[in-house]
Amino acid sequence: MRFTPSTWFQRRAYRGVWSDPARKVRTLESFAQTEADGGNEIRAAVSFARNDALKGHLARHADDEVRHANMFTQRAAELRAAGVGGPVGDETSDRAFDMERSRGDGLDFHGDLSGSPIDEIGEIPYVAKLHVAECRAAELFAIHSSLLDDDPETKKVFDDILVDEKYHMGYTNHLLREWRKEGRASEVKSALKSARESRFLGAWKRLGIRSAGGFGRVTMFLAYYTLAVPFALVAKRGRLAVGWQDPVDRAEPDAIRQQY
Amino acid sequence: MKILGLSAFHSNAAAALVVDGECVAAAQEERFSRIPRDAAFPKRALRHVLAKGGVEAHELDSVVFYEKPLRRFERLLYNQLRYFPAPARIFSRTMFTWLGDRMWLKNRIASELGVDPDRVLFTSHHQAHAAGAYLPSPFEEAAVLVVDGAGERSTTSLSRGEGTKLELLAELPFPHSLGLLYSAFTQYLGFEPDRDEAQVEALAAHGEPRHDEELSRILEVRDDGSFSVAADLFRFSFDGERTFGDALEEVFGPARIPGAPLDVSAAACREADLAASLQRAVERALLGLANELHRRVPSENLCVSGVLALNRTAMSRLHADGPFRNLYVQPAADDAGAALGAALLTWHVENGEASTRWRRSAADLGPELRPDPRDEARTLDGTDALVDLAARTLAEGELVGWARGLGGFGPGSMGGRVCLANPVIGDVRDKLTRGLAPRSPFLPLPIAVRAESAAELMELPEGADLPLAFGRLTVQATGLRELAPAVVGPDGSVLPRLVHADDQPVLHALLAAVERAGGPPVLVELDLAPRGEPCVRGEAEALGLFDRTELALLVVDDRVYERAPASA
Numbered sequence: 001m002r003f004t005p006s007t008w009f010q011r012r013a014y015r016g017v018w019s020d021p022a023r024k025v026r027t028l029e030s031f032a033q034t035e036a037d038g039g040n041e042i043r044a045a046v047s048f049a050r051n052d053a054l055k056g057h058l059a060r061h062a063d064d065e066v067r068h069a070n071m072f073t074q075r076a077a078e079l080r081a082a083g084v085g086g087p088v089g090d091e092t093s094d095r096a097f098d099m100e101r102s103r104g105d106g107l108d109f110h111g112d113l114s115g116s117p118i119d120e121i122g123e124i125p126y127v128a129k130l131h132v133a134e135c136r137a138a139e140l141f142a143i144h145s146s147l148l149d150d151d152p153e154t155k156k157v158f159d160d161i162l163v164d165e166k167y168h169m170g171y172t173n174h175l176l177r178e179w180r181k182e183g184r185a186s187e188v189k190s191a192l193k194s195a196r197e198s199r200f201l202g203a204w205k206r207l208g209i210r211s212a213g214g215f216g217r218v219t220m221f222l223a224y225y226t227l228a229v230p231f232a233l234v235a236k237r238g239r240l241a242v243g244w245q246d247p248v249d250r251a252e253p254d255a256i257r258q259q260y
Numbered sequence: 261m262k263i264l265g266l267s268a269f270h271s272n273a274a275a276a277l278v279v280d281g282e283c284v285a286a287a288q289e290e291r292f293s294r295i296p297r298d299a300a301f302p303k304r305a306l307r308h309v310l311a312k313g314g315v316e317a318h319e320l321d322s323v324v325f326y327e328k329p330l331r332r333f334e335r336l337l338y339n340q341l342r343y344f345p346a347p348a349r350i351f352s353r354t355m356f357t358w359l360g361d362r363m364w365l366k367n368r369i370a371s372e373l374g375v376d377p378d379r380v381l382f383t384s385h386h387q388a389h390a391a392g393a394y395l396p397s398p399f400e401e402a403a404v405l406v407v408d409g410a411g412e413r414s415t416t417s418l419s420r421g422e423g424t425k426l427e428l429l430a431e432l433p434f435p436h437s438l439g440l441l442y443s444a445f446t447q448y449l450g451f452e453p454d455r456d457e458a459q460v461e462a463l464a465a466h467g468e469p470r471h472d473e474e475l476s477r478i479l480e481v482r483d484d485g486s487f488s489v490a491a492d493l494f495r496f497s498f499d500g501e502r503t504f505g506d507a508l509e510e511v512f513g514p515a516r517i518p519g520a521p522l523d524v525s526a527a528a529c530r531e532a533d534l535a536a537s538l539q540r541a542v543e544r545a546l547l548g549l550a551n552e553l554h555r556r557v558p559s560e561n562l563c564v565s566g567v568l569a570l571n572r573t574a575m576s577r578l579h580a581d582g583p584f585r586n587l588y589v590q591p592a593a594d595d596a597g598a599a600l601g602a603a604l605l606t607w608h609v610e611n612g613e614a615s616t617r618w619r620r621s622a623a624d625l626g627p628e629l630r631p632d633p634r635d636e637a638r639t640l641d642g643t644d645a646l647v648d649l650a651a652r653t654l655a656e657g658e659l660v661g662w663a664r665g666l667g668g669f670g671p672g673s674m675g676g677r678v679c680l681a682n683p684v685i686g687d688v689r690d691k692l693t694r695g696l697a698p699r700s701p702f703l704p705l706p707i708a709v710r711a712e713s714a715a716e717l718m719e720l721p722e723g724a725d726l727p728l729a730f731g732r733l734t735v736q737a738t739g740l741r742e743l744a745p746a747v748v749g750p751d752g753s754v755l756p757r758l759v760h761a762d763d764q765p766v767l768h769a770l771l772a773a774v775e776r777a778g779g780p781p782v783l784v785e786l787d788l789a790p791r792g793e794p795c796v797r798g799e800a801e802a803l804g805l806f807d808r809t810e811l812a813l814l815v816v817d818d819r820v821y822e823r824a825p826a827s828a
Contacts, residue, residue, distance in 0.1 A: 029294075029295055032294060033293055033294070033295075036294070066800055067804075069294075070790075070804050073294050073790065073793060074790055074791070074793075076792075077790060077791050077792030077793050078791065078792070080792050081698075081791055081792045082519060083518035083519040212360075213356065216352075216356040216359075216360060217356050218352070219352075220351060220352035220353075220355040221348060221352040223355075224340075224344075224345075224348050224351045224352065225345070225348065228341060228344070228351070229344070232341040232342070232344035232345075233344075234341075235338055235341035235342040235344070236341075236342055236344065238338075238342065240433070240435070240491065241433040242433070242436065242486070243432070243482070243484070243486045243488075244430040244431070244484065244486050245414070245430065245431050245432070245433055246430065246431075247386075247414075247417065247428040247431050248331075248384070248413075255384070256381045256382065256383055256605075256606060256609055257382075258382065259328055259329055259330045259331075259365070259366060259382050260331050260334075
C-alpha cells in the first residue's frame, strides 16, 4: 500500500472503527449491503450494455460483488454469533443509522451506482464511474486490511476481495483505454472528471452529515443538563400509571390521519 | 384501492401491500438486507411488494405507518426526563434522531415514495397489531389480545373484533410490559435481547422454576388480569442497550456473560431455573389477561399478536388452560405483522362494513426465490422424481436443502427455505451441527409433519388448526417419543408444523414418501440460513450455503444440485 498524507489521516480515522467491536460488525454489515446492492445494479446493467466485452466483464463483476457481500455478511454473522456487536433493532435503527449505513461509519465510499443506471447515462460515463469507485474501494480496502492485523479472519476477507478489486480496476481501465483509442478520448476524460467530482461532492455531504450529527448530539447533551432540568424535576414528581387504562383511540373516527 | 402498510425503526421492519382488501404481497426487510430483524426503513421490502403487486408508488391510495410517531416521542421524552440524569448520553442521541428525522416521518415517507403527504396515514401500534391478528383470522368475531414490548404508551391491549370492525377496549401502560421483561431477562441470561427470546424459552424446559417467589414480586399479577413490573430493577424505560439494572443483579447475582458456557444437564443450572421461573410467571400473567379479556368479550375465539405471541410454549399454555376454545396466532406476531395489520385496518376503515375480509393461509406470503441457476443444475422429470430423489437422500441420513415457493412472512420460512433432515436416522442433532451450523444444544429441533398423520404422533389441541399449520405451538409428543426421540424436548414437547397438501403439495408428498419408506412422516426443518443470517433470499445464496455446508442435495424450485461424490 502506498502511504500518503491522506492515507495517514484515514488510517487514524478508521482505527477507531475497527477497534470498536460493535462498529466493526455494523461496518461489515454495511459493506455487505453496499456490495449486494452494487451487485444487483451491475447485474441489471448487463442487459443494457451493448458492448459484448463490457457485458462479459459486468457479469463477472456482478458475481464478484454478490460473493463479496456474502463474505462480509458471513464474517459479521460469525462475529455476532461470538457475542460481538450489540443489539440489532434498537433506537439506533432509524434514519441516523440509515445515514451511517449509507456512509458505513465513514468508510463506505464504494458503490454510488444506483442513481446512475447505464441506460440513462451511457456506457462511457458508467464505466468511468465504476472505475473511480473501484479505485477508491481498493485504496480503502487496503487501508482496512492494514488495520486488521489483530483479526486475521476479517483481514483475509479484505485481502481476498482486493484481488477482485484489482481485476475490476483493470478491466474498467482497459475499456476506457480502448475507447480513447477509438477517438473518444474527450468523452472518457469528461466522464472521469465528472465521476471524480461527484465523489468529491459526496465526501463533502458525508462530512456535513457527520459534523451535524456530532454538533447536534453535543447540543442535546448540554440541553439535557440545562434546559431540561426543570422539566425533569416535574417529570420525576409524576406517578407511573398502573392497571387498565381507557384507550386513547377508541372514540376518534378520524384518528388514522393523525400522527398523535 | 391500493394500500401500503409499513413498519420500521424498532424491530423487523416490513412492508405489506393490500389491493382491494386482499394482501397481495408482504415482506420483511431482513430478507433483502440480510441483517437479522433489520429495523431500518424497509426500502427494499417496499420496492419488492410494489413490484410484486404491479403497483407504482404514485398509484397508491394510502401509505399507512403502524404507529403514531408523536405519541411515541412524547413517551420517550417523558421517560428520559423522569430518570434524569442517567439517560444523558441516550437523550442526546435519541433527540438528535427524533428532532432530525422521526418527527418528520410523514414527509419522509412521502418523499421516499413520491406520494402526496396527505396520503400518509398512521394507525396506533396496538391497533395495527390487533388488526394483524384479527382481520386475517378465520373468525367472524373474536377477542383480541396484544402482548407486546411497547407501543406508543401501552404495552398490552384487549380488543373486540366483530365482522370488519375492531374496537380497542383497554390497555396497560408503559413500562409494565411482558415483552420488555422477557427481553431484559434474555439479556441478563447472556443472550441478545429482541432476538434470542426463543433460546430463553427453550432453556426454560431444562430448568425448575426455583425462583417463583422472586418473580412473583417482580411481575405482580392482579385479580383484574392487569399486572405491574418492578420497574426499578430495569433500565428499559430509557435505555435500549442495557435493559436490566444493577438491582436485578443484586436479586439474582451477576448476569451471565454472553457466550459463557451453559451446562443445562447440571443438577441445578441457575440460568435454566431462572428461565423456567420467568416462563411460568409470564404464562401466569397471560392467563390472567385471557380471563379478563374473556370476561369483557365472552367469545369462543381468541386472536393473539405482539412479541409474546412468538413464545410457542406460552401460546400452547394459553390455549390449553385459558377460557377460549379456538385460537389464532398471527405468525408474524412482531412488528412485521403490524405492517400487514395497519394496511388491512386502513382498508376496512376507508371502506366500512361493505368491505370483505382477506384470510391468511399458511405459506402464502413472503418473497419469491430469486433464480440464479448454475450450469450443473439438473431439472427432473416432474415433481414425483424430485420427491423420490429427496426421499432417498433423506433415507440415507443426509441433509437436504429445500427452497421452493414463497419465503414466508414472519419468523422462519414456513417450509419455503429449509434444511430437512430425517430425525430417525443417526444422530440428527450432531449431523445438523456439523453439516449446517452450530446450534445451542438445548434448542429443540422444529419438525414438519404430514397433517393427516400428526394425531398418531402427538397430542393435537382442538381449535388451533392454523397456529399448528404455521408452527406456532408446542405440543406433547405421544407416538413420536419412541419413533424420533431426537426431536422431543426434556418435557416431552415437540415443535411441529403441520403440512397440508393444499398449502405445500410437494413437501407434503415428500413427507408421504418418507412415511412409505417406513419411518414416521416427520422431518426436521431448520431455516436454510447462513449462520446468524435470515433465510436465503436467492438461488445464489442457497448455492453459497450448499458449497459451505454438508447438504447432500439442494432443491431450488424444480432444479436440483447434488453433491459430487468425493474422489477416492
